[in-house]
Structure formats: C-alpha cells, structure tokens
Amino acid sequence: MNYFRKLLTRPYVFYLIGVFIVIFGVWYYFRSSGKIEIETITVARAELVQEVSVTGKVKPAQSVNLGFDKGGRITRVLAKVGDRVLSGQTLVEIYNADLVSQLRETEAGLKSEEVKLEDFRNGARPLDLKIDEAKVDEARQNLADYIQDSHTKADDAIHNKVDQFFSNPRSPNPQLNFSTFSQLEADLESGRIVVENRFKVWSQSLLKINAESNMYVFSAEALENLRFIKSYLDTVAIAINALEPAPSLTQTQINGYKGDVSTARTNVNTAINNVSGAASSLKITESELSKDLAGSTKEEILIQEASVEKAKANVSNIKAQLSKTIISSPLKGVITKQDAKVGEIVTASSQVVSVISDVSFQVEANLPEADVSKVKINDSAKLTLDAYGSGVIFEAKVIAIDPAETIIEGVSTYKITLEFQKEDLRIKSGLTANIDILTEKKNGVLAVPQRAILTQNGSKIVRVERDDGRVDEVKIELGLFGSDGKVEIISGLEEGMKVIISRELN
Structure with missing residues (x-):
C-alpha cells in the first residue's frame, strides 16, 4: 500500500493517466457513433480545354x-x-529603259520561235501560202518604211536638235558651244565626228534597198546606228542637265535645250522599237511562209523546240536583269x-x-520541354501585359516554334513566337506578357477530377460506388488533361456512374 502511495506522488504518473483517458475517449467515440462518409462525383460529359501558360516579352516587328x-x-x-x-x-x-527595250526584243523573238514551232507541227493549205506571201510582202514594206523613218528621226535628232550646241558640227573638228567637264566635252566632240561618219555610211546604204534586198541586214544596220545615237544622246543629256544660267545663257534657253534633247531621245527610242518590231514581224511572216512551203520533219521540229527553249532562256535572263533595277x-x-x-x-x-x-509587335517566350509537344503553329492564345493588369486581354496566335532547344539555367526550353491579332497603340516593345495558349479543346467528353484517379500496378483506376453500396475498382484509359483539373475518360466509365473522390470521417 505504501508502494502505491509513493508511486502516486510522482508527477509523470498523472501525465500517463491523462493520455490514456484521452485515447480511450476517442476510441470509444468513433466505435460507438463514428461513420465514414464517401464523397462522390457523377460521371458526366463536359467541355475540356487544355492550355499552356508561359511568360514572354514583347519585341519589335520584323x-x-x-x-x-x-x-x-x-x-x-x-x-x-x-x-x-x-x-x-x-x-x-x-533607269531600265534599255532593258525594257531588250525584253521586248527577246519576247518578240520568243514569240517568233513559238509561232515557227506551231507552224512546223501543223502544216499549211494553198490558201495559207497566198496569205503568207502577202504578209511577207507587207512586212518587208513596213520594215523598209520604218528603216527610212528611223533615219529621218535620227537625222532630226542630231542635225536639228543637237547641232545647235556645236560650231561646225558636220566638220572634222566640231566645237561645243558651252563649257562642261573636260572629259565630257571631249566625248561629245569626238562622238559628234563618229555620228556624222555613221550618217554618211548609213545614207549611202539606204539607197541600195530594193525588192530583193535582205531587209534584216538593213534593219540590223539601222538598229546599230540608232543605239549608238541613243547612247550619244544620253551623254548630251548629261551635259545639258548640268547647265546653269549665266550672262550668256538664260534659264529659258536651258529649258529649251532640255526639251529638244528630250524630244530627240524619245524619237530615237521610238525608231528603235519600230524597227525592232517590224523586223520581228517580217521574221514571223517569212517563217510562216517557209514552213508552209517546205513542210516539217521530226528533226526540224526538235530543232525548233530547242530554239524556243533558248528564246525563253533569253527572256528569263533579261527579266532577271530587269528585276535588279527594281x-x-x-x-x-x-x-x-x-x-x-x-x-x-x-x-x-x-x-x-x-x-x-504590318503586325507591329510580336511576343517571344521560352516553352518548357514538357509542354513543347502540346503547342502547334496557329494555336490561338490570350495574353495580358503586366503594364495594364489582368483585366486587359490581347489576342495572339503562335507563328513560329524553334526546332532547336535553348538552355536556360541548365533546363531545355524552346523559343516560340506569337503574333498579335490586332494592332493596339498600348503595345510597346519590352513589356512582360503572361500568355495562355489554347492547345486543344474537346466538347461533350466524359470527364472526372484528377484527384479521383489512382495508380495501381502501373494502371490508372478509379473507385466506383455501386447502387447497392459496393465499391469497385475500375481500370480506365485517360485522354485530354484539362486546365481546370479534369481528365477525359476514353474508356472504363459510363455517363451517370458515381466515382469516389475522397472519404471523410464524422
């Protein structure tokens, strides 16, 4: 008895008795009145939206x-x-007028070759021959007329429009009437001598044109002379455009000089185009007649096809040169x-x-490796800018995803670029953007909360409460993970089933 009295005098004994009483009370309460309440959710169809959220920076436009x-x-x-x-x-x-002229020539040449090829393939009738002969005669006469006209236009350009700037222009020693750069002055005076010599030879040559003449020889001679004169007129224009008023030279006189030179250049360019076109027309008509008279062999057709391809290459070459001037x-x-x-x-x-x-700004962001497979080009996105708060939403879309990773603090990321869908004066370079990219959306799919899904032996299961109170474990197949915490159920559950999401004790 004394032993128990001594034991009760020790303080720790009372602590042990207290703990025992509490444990017994809790056990007794739950044994007598405690119940386990099961929280369930009914499987239903829902809309699932998958989004990827990242942070990026606004950058200037391309x-x-x-x-x-x-x-x-x-x-x-x-x-x-x-x-x-x-x-x-x-x-x-x-300046590309010379290339434009060459392009017209080559296109005319191509057309001629193509017409020739078509004629080789088709053949001709007697009536066609008479028509072709008449066309050839008309084309020859047109070319002869244009050659004579080109000589007249060139003669007027030099002897009437340009010679007013020279003393003794047709002599072996023409002198320029105004001062300019020494080299330019020398070029003009020496060039005038060459032009005069060309005119003399050209004039004599034109007297030899008759019904039997080879008009291509005369047209080639005319074009060569015209292009030389055109180049000379370009040099004259440089000198005239550099003139300034002086006591012996008024602005009115200078303007008159410029007008005369401009007219001369226009007339010579027109003559070049006329002769080139007339020569091409004659070539076409003669080709038609030749083909109709001789017929075509397989080898001739193949050769003509090659000529067409060569003409096309010439056209492409001139177009390429022309594109460099634009x-x-x-x-x-x-x-x-x-x-x-x-x-x-x-x-x-x-x-x-x-x-x-045209789109003033874009947004660049680094996408985590885990999300890169979810995002695609043209995915839509909504974003906010820290400068304007979460209440101001801007629309954008993904326009680029870098194929190579970017290492940030030892982690692989992939740079993506988004483009704003509307211009907005509030958008400025360098602003921080909070981006939600809509990567996938499904309507009317079976879905349950992620917290209802368990992993067992490598498989995904849920616990289903039956009408009779039984709880079964059901294996399921998962689909889309929504941003709201729900997961699509592809198989294993049916609409209306009750899935346990937690258990609570009362």
Whole structure:
C-alpha cells in the first residue's frame, strides 16, 4: 500500500493517466457513433480545354533594309515614309529603259520561235501560202518604211536638235558651244565626228534597198546606228542637265535645250522599237511562209523546240536583269525609311528603303520541354501585359516554334513566337506578357477530377460506388488533361456512374 502511495506522488504518473483517458475517449467515440462518409462525383460529359501558360516579352516587328543589286540613276520613287505597302509592291526603280527595250526584243523573238514551232507541227493549205506571201510582202514594206523613218528621226535628232550646241558640227573638228567637264566635252566632240561618219555610211546604204534586198541586214544596220545615237544622246543629256544660267545663257534657253534633247531621245527610242518590231514581224511572216512551203520533219521540229527553249532562256535572263533595277517589298508592312530621290545615282547594295511588318509587335517566350509537344503553329492564345493588369486581354496566335532547344539555367526550353491579332497603340516593345495558349479543346467528353484517379500496378483506376453500396475498382484509359483539373475518360466509365473522390470521417 505504501508502494502505491509513493508511486502516486510522482508527477509523470498523472501525465500517463491523462493520455490514456484521452485515447480511450476517442476510441470509444468513433466505435460507438463514428461513420465514414464517401464523397462522390457523377460521371458526366463536359467541355475540356487544355492550355499552356508561359511568360514572354514583347519585341519589335520584323524589319528589312532594301537596296539595289546594281547601281544606277533613280527614275521612280513609288512609296514614302509611313505608306502601307503589300508584299511584291514596287517601291523604287532605277533607269531600265534599255532593258525594257531588250525584253521586248527577246519576247518578240520568243514569240517568233513559238509561232515557227506551231507552224512546223501543223502544216499549211494553198490558201495559207497566198496569205503568207502577202504578209511577207507587207512586212518587208513596213520594215523598209520604218528603216527610212528611223533615219529621218535620227537625222532630226542630231542635225536639228543637237547641232545647235556645236560650231561646225558636220566638220572634222566640231566645237561645243558651252563649257562642261573636260572629259565630257571631249566625248561629245569626238562622238559628234563618229555620228556624222555613221550618217554618211548609213545614207549611202539606204539607197541600195530594193525588192530583193535582205531587209534584216538593213534593219540590223539601222538598229546599230540608232543605239549608238541613243547612247550619244544620253551623254548630251548629261551635259545639258548640268547647265546653269549665266550672262550668256538664260534659264529659258536651258529649258529649251532640255526639251529638244528630250524630244530627240524619245524619237530615237521610238525608231528603235519600230524597227525592232517590224523586223520581228517580217521574221514571223517569212517563217510562216517557209514552213508552209517546205513542210516539217521530226528533226526540224526538235530543232525548233530547242530554239524556243533558248528564246525563253533569253527572256528569263533579261527579266532577271530587269528585276535588279527594281526594289519590291518582300512583306506586307509600313515604310520606315525612304532615302531614294529621283535623279540621284545609287550604288549597288546601298540601303535605300526600310520596311517593317504590318503586325507591329510580336511576343517571344521560352516553352518548357514538357509542354513543347502540346503547342502547334496557329494555336490561338490570350495574353495580358503586366503594364495594364489582368483585366486587359490581347489576342495572339503562335507563328513560329524553334526546332532547336535553348538552355536556360541548365533546363531545355524552346523559343516560340506569337503574333498579335490586332494592332493596339498600348503595345510597346519590352513589356512582360503572361500568355495562355489554347492547345486543344474537346466538347461533350466524359470527364472526372484528377484527384479521383489512382495508380495501381502501373494502371490508372478509379473507385466506383455501386447502387447497392459496393465499391469497385475500375481500370480506365485517360485522354485530354484539362486546365481546370479534369481528365477525359476514353474508356472504363459510363455517363451517370458515381466515382469516389475522397472519404471523410464524422
């Protein structure tokens, strides 16, 4: 008895008795009145949306600086700073009239070869022969007339329009009446002597034209002389355009000189085109007649097909050269820089025009490796900018996903680029963007909360409560994971089933 009295005097004994009483009380309460309440959810069809959220930065729009592949004098400026332009729209041109003329020649030559090939393949009737002969006679006469006319136009250009600038222009020692650069003055005076000699030979040659003449020889001679005169007139124009008023030379006189030279150049260019066109027409008509008279063999057709391909190559070559004289916008956008001025000389590769894309800004973000398979080009997105808060939403779409990874702090990420769908003056470069990319959306699919899904032996299962109170474990197949915490059930469950999501004790 004394032993128990001594034991009760020790403090820790009372602590042990207290703990025992509490444990017994809890056990007794739940044994007598405790119940397990099962929380379930009914399987139903729902809309599932999968989104990927990332943070990015607004960056300036794409821009390009444009220049010419070859140097030359600017003749046309078709857009100014601030203008909106379309992809492929012409912005600036340098002088290319000579190439345009050559293109017409080569296109006419191609047409001639194509007509010839068609004639080789088809054959002709007697009536066609008479028609062809009449066409040849008419074409020959037209070419002869144009050759004579070209001589008249060239004669007027030199002897009436240009000779007013010289003393003794037709002599072996013509003298320029005004001062200019020494080399240019020498070129003009020596060139005038050559032009006069060409006129003498040309005039004598024209007297030999008759019904039996080879008109191609005379047209080639005419074109050679006309192009030389054209080049000479270009040099004259440079000198005249450099003139400035002086006591002995008024601005009115200078303007008159410029008008005369411009008229002379126009007339010579017209003569070149007329002779070229008439020669091509004669060639076409003679080809038609020759084919109709002789017929065509298989070998001739093959040879003519090769001639057509060669003519096409010539046309393509001139077009390629012509394209180097034109600056076209490679994208739809806005002109931000325009340094081209009509009349200026530009060098090859010098930057003349700058264009930015029509969509003013884009957003760049780094996508985690786990999400890269979910995002696709053209996926839509909604984003907010920290500067304006979460209440202001902007729409965008994914336009690029880098194929190579970017390592950030030892983690693989993939850079994606999004494009704003609407222009907004509030958007500025460098702003932080919070982006939600809609990667997939499904309507009317069976779905349950993720917390109802368990893993057992490598398989996904849920616990289903039956009408009689039994609980069964059901194996399921998962589909889309929604951003709201629900998961698509592809197989294993039916609509209306009750799935256990938790158990609670009361």
